[in-house]
Amino acid sequence: MAKLRAPGKPVRLAKGRVNAGVGAAYYERICLLIKRMHRDTLRTIQVHYRRAEPELAQDANPVTSLRDVLRKLRNKWSKLFNEQAEALAETFIKRGQNDAEGDLRRRLNRAGFGITFKPDADLKRKLSIATEQNVALIKSIGEQYQDRVQAVVTNTVTSGSNLGKLTTQLEASFGISTRRAAMIARDQSHKINQSVERERATGIGLKEAYWRHVGGGRHPREDHVKADGRRYFVAEGCKISGEYIQPGELINCHCRAEYIIPGYND
Template sequence: MASKPKTLKPVRPNAGVGAQYERELLDLIDEMERSLRYWLRARYRKVESRITQDASPAASLQMLMNKLTARWRLRFNDLAKYLAPDFVSGAAQHAEGSFKRDLAAKTGFTIQFKPTEGVQDAMRACVEENVLLIKSIGEHHLSEVNQMVMRSVAHGGDLGELTEGLQQRFGITRRRAANIARDQNAKVTSAINKQRQIETGLFEAEWVHSAGGKHPRASHVEAGRKKLRFDVREGALIDGERIWPGQKPNCRCSSRVILRGFNDK
């Protein structure tokens, strides 16, 4: 009977890297929320008694929103410039370090990773995606708040209703940011790990389901249960398409590299 080939441990996202990313996002969101709430409440109180068919309150609040939008758009753009590359670099270092340590432990081979063109391309793509995502958090929130304010003016809403709506929108934005941090941590880890596997010539892997998440994909659970094997250069055939662990939204799956030629005796 053929002996079972050795495998490497699945390279999973580093919780600390993801937590730092999430913390930076939430800190800026919290600061933005306090600023919007303060200035909108102050301006709304001044014009609330005139919110009927008078265009003046709407114009005044729109001018305020234009200023606040410009200010916070710039803050999120500035955050994206340094947070995206720092996050991707941290996730990549963790992925490479985990892969390298386990490979040395299982095979005795010590390798030194170099910044190859393939890895650099993968990291650039990840940075660009995260820059856009970080900017989108601010843009989407500010757009929604602007619409809420204008609707409140148009329908004669009071400050209490607007404040409640702002609080609900704030919660939605915070949850979206936390989800982005978790999702991107998995995606970046997977992308870098895949590239390093290819460069070391370790093409065979098996799918590992995370067993996490409230609503796991049935096909991913099944792939993990069957230990679905695939070529990392092509991806695993699941639901009629070739994909990699962590590629799909909110996928927390990983893979286990199969080491041919290093069988246990």
């Protein structure tokens, strides 16, 4: 692919954006799986806990009978998460790639450059790694939920609390899982977007960029804010707080690169 050159002076390529719909769709699909798991877990535990409540009133220990129930729930939902994680991750990564490439093409067209991206081995390898990482993240949501359920049930039985308190704590655990899914979807959307854009930009000869801070969180990184407008070499990353990093690389970083199209006089 030919390397881009602007007539005369270098040109700043307009800063891109992340399509929130890609992350939202990813979150919705993960959340649907979490909701199914939670409903099944809550219903099953409520039924068995009601049976165990007479034992609690007599200071007996119903943990043994509930332990088998929890083990079966964990096995069931671990299997379902494992079966669906890869398809969920692959769909998300592909949508993220298409969106990032489409956005970059549109900005290049507005700058006067018509570009068609071709298959790229390095990009394919990096997206494969990203898919594996997202599969692991999805699986971890189910695993951590089941860990919390185990702890909640054990603590409730040990303290002799009633079913109402147990249900409240299980609902809280569900909330933790959905919030984590939202964070993963949001964070990974930015990571995939910037990774694809960076690969495609460097593939057409864009070697330098400006770091652009993009807000979005209640607690922005002060050093990222200060780095806004800093010029850097894309291959090594922008030096911030003593280390070279890429936009979107750190968790919940929404910063972006503003690429520089070199001029013929460079």
